[in-house]
Amino acid sequence: MNQIEVLTRRTFLGNVFSASAFVLAARLLPEESLAASSPGSTGNAGTAAWSPSVYLGIETDGTVIIVTHRSEMGTGIRSVLPSVLADELEADWNRVKIEQAVGDAKYGNQNTDGSCSIRDFYDTMRQAGAGARMMLERAAADKWGVPVAECKAQNHQVVHSSGRKLGYGELAQDAAKLTVPKKEDLKFKSPAEYRYIGKELPTIDVTDVCAGKGIFGIDAVMPGMVHASIERSPVYGGTLKNFDDKDARAVKGVLQTVVLPPLTPPYGFKPLGGVAVIANSTWAAWKGREKLKVQWEGGENAGYDSAKYKQQLLETVRKPQKAARNIGDVDAEFARGGKTHEAEYYVPHLSHAPMEPPAAVADFKDGKVVIYAATQNPQAVQDTVAAALGIDKKNVECHVTLLGGGFGRKSKPDYVAEAALLSKQVGKPVKVTWSREEDIRFDYYHSVAAMYLKAALDDKGKPTAWLQRCAFPSIGAMFNPANTTGQPFELGMGWSNLPFDIPNHRAENGPAKAHVRIGWLRSVSNIYHAFAVHSFADELAALANRDRVEYLLDLLGPSRKVDLGERGPMADKFPLDTGRLRRVIELAAEKSGWARKPPVKGRALGIAAHWSFYSYVAAVVEVEVDDAGKVRIPRVDIAADVGTIINPDRVKSQFEGASVFGASIALMGEITAANGAIVQSNFDDYPVARMQEAPILTNVHLVPSTEPPAGVGEPGVPPMIPAICNAIFAATGKRIRDLPIRHHKLNA
Amino acid sequence: MNLKVNGARRQFDGDPEMPLLWYLRDEIHLTGTKYGCGQGFCGACTVHVNGSALRSCQQSMESVADKEIITIEGLSETASHPVQQAWKHANVPQCGYCQGGQIMRAAALLQKNPHPSDADIDSAMKFNICRCGTYQRIREAIKAVAAGAQAVEAKK
């Protein structure tokens, strides 16, 4: 009856292996996870008959268990990464069982964030699959007494040149006794032999999800659990003065109230604190919370007003600031007195608003806590919960459910720690379900940002000098309040790595203090940086009266690897190659019919191209603006070079989604604050694109590539926003320099 | 009070103001119906009440007395309803959270209007938000169901 049984059946819990299973201590790659792995730790493939890697187990009946250690929030990663391992293993996908990993450092990084799951684990999965395949081949050869070269793994069995066959299940125990091949001895399949890589394999969850049977965090149930709803300080960092819970406790179904400990800096992922109402249903808990009378002390952020703050940020970027990148001599070029152009841009706070609000259930007992949560990062759950409860993190067992969207919100486990703290206080499993109002009012907001750009222009309108300044409260402030300027990782997102061919260039960043929680949101700082840079490039093209695509290609200059001053394996593996950026621009232009569709009044194309998460993406957006100033987006063409593609359909779906997500930001996204509190609270005042507002058709054109796989989930978002604004300019002559577009009058 | 959920008779004697959504989710553990906003803005909670697609967060228990409710779990056992089939075929879901509501809305639309125009699709589906942005595949799937229905009719 209770849903833990459902969870068990759906293999969210680990104990699905045969009791007679024996565990091999030797493990395959990666060495890093090897070192951290401890035999007998919680669940997953480690208890299979043969477990050659922390990600893989093979039962004697031939069932292949692949552990998926990344969270599923809509990218398909929970299916796609295991399909890489299965492919190298020559496993039959129908005999593969996928296990969702609990939070455990032995799996390596589990933070499903930063568009890095495939990028960071593609090789690891291939190595795990190839190593196990070679051991199965060796086991068969030994059994038959033939050279291993005559044996070949094929679709879940090893086949000898004579035609003899042995299934993987029959070989598992013998394979387990063999020496693990060295990394340098691994033999990989040739791309022509791939069964799943590059193919459109459906995700393992699609049927459950269409049947309403997928279990998300908000659906998780523990026996005997109660529900909690928390009243928090409307001002970030505010403290509880006093409260009256008489009326709340009078609500039918309400059991008690609990005061959560106050928030102390650095805030990080700590829960916000407040007063919790505990009840026997979600509805009663919410109703009870509405009846609480609470008074707060606002504290230092009580005066936060986003309209005033906007002016403050703009003033900051009007003055010289610290350079993050400096090439040539911008000032000398400006001093020559030639033609210049300058502009200021602004992007407001944004909220993630994943369709499923934050939700988690926790059961604290005897110094240990078991958790089911919609989380992007179960290891951060372990750390945060352990710190909140004062227990060792090995006593925090975090099971990951499906996530109803994440977009970065659910890698911050404050809400999970709330459930754990409350369970400890109440002595029962506690489920915390945030309402949409809580989600919008207590988010880690995408940073508000102001940008100033100035260019000196030659007689063809091409910049000879380019100065750009930005100011935004940093995500770094969450972890150290002393961080009042942009961190290198933020400036590296489309600011200090301008790919244009301009001899004099300076990128600056000024200080800004955070007055609300700031957090990464799908594509992070690229959002405001790309908006400013690619809008400004379009302004320059317009001033020069040149075709935008031709101008953009000229701006990029000859194909080359841009020296970003970064060294190390990532810089070597993923250099910024303007040739690849050029290619996606040309592809998007060609596929969109750019040359055949010159702008007319009320209808035009706009383009922007951006490099982020090591992927190259160009977007051509077609807009229609009617006489009332209403914007429609009938068509988008996105060209993307993301390196090697594992599942083309899921890659396309991410870009289709990014097109809509970008349209939401550009057209309507805005969070404001007054008297320290967030003004918006639900989809009425924080609208996101609906079907008729979203781009109607997004065509995704993928560049075939054998380069290492790069990011897919996020890089579609940044070029969308300037491309929409550039199209609106071409259609109406109105230049959008601050978002969202809905605040601008676009009719004549 | 009495009601019927997915064909089964049910009795309820709790808070008459409780939205149907929370009854389905918390009391009878039909969690395929999702909470997304609680205010009628998002459609994640869409179910069929006497055959019409309604947002269950906006229906109090007293308002559904003696009514017949179908939830996503009741549309079919194994996602075999034509709309679910089309959804799978077009690989519509990303995170999947909104999709129960989308499918219920689309199923009701197609029931009343087997050959909806783009404008018909917009005006039915505008109540349902998908934050992952799967709208174009939703449209494609609805059209595929309509085309399938057409093919069946042509055969007759």
Ligand code: FES
């Ligand atoms: S939860 Fe009912 S419309 Fe959003």
Ligand code: FES
């Ligand atoms: S699929 Fe994620 S909200 Fe629609």
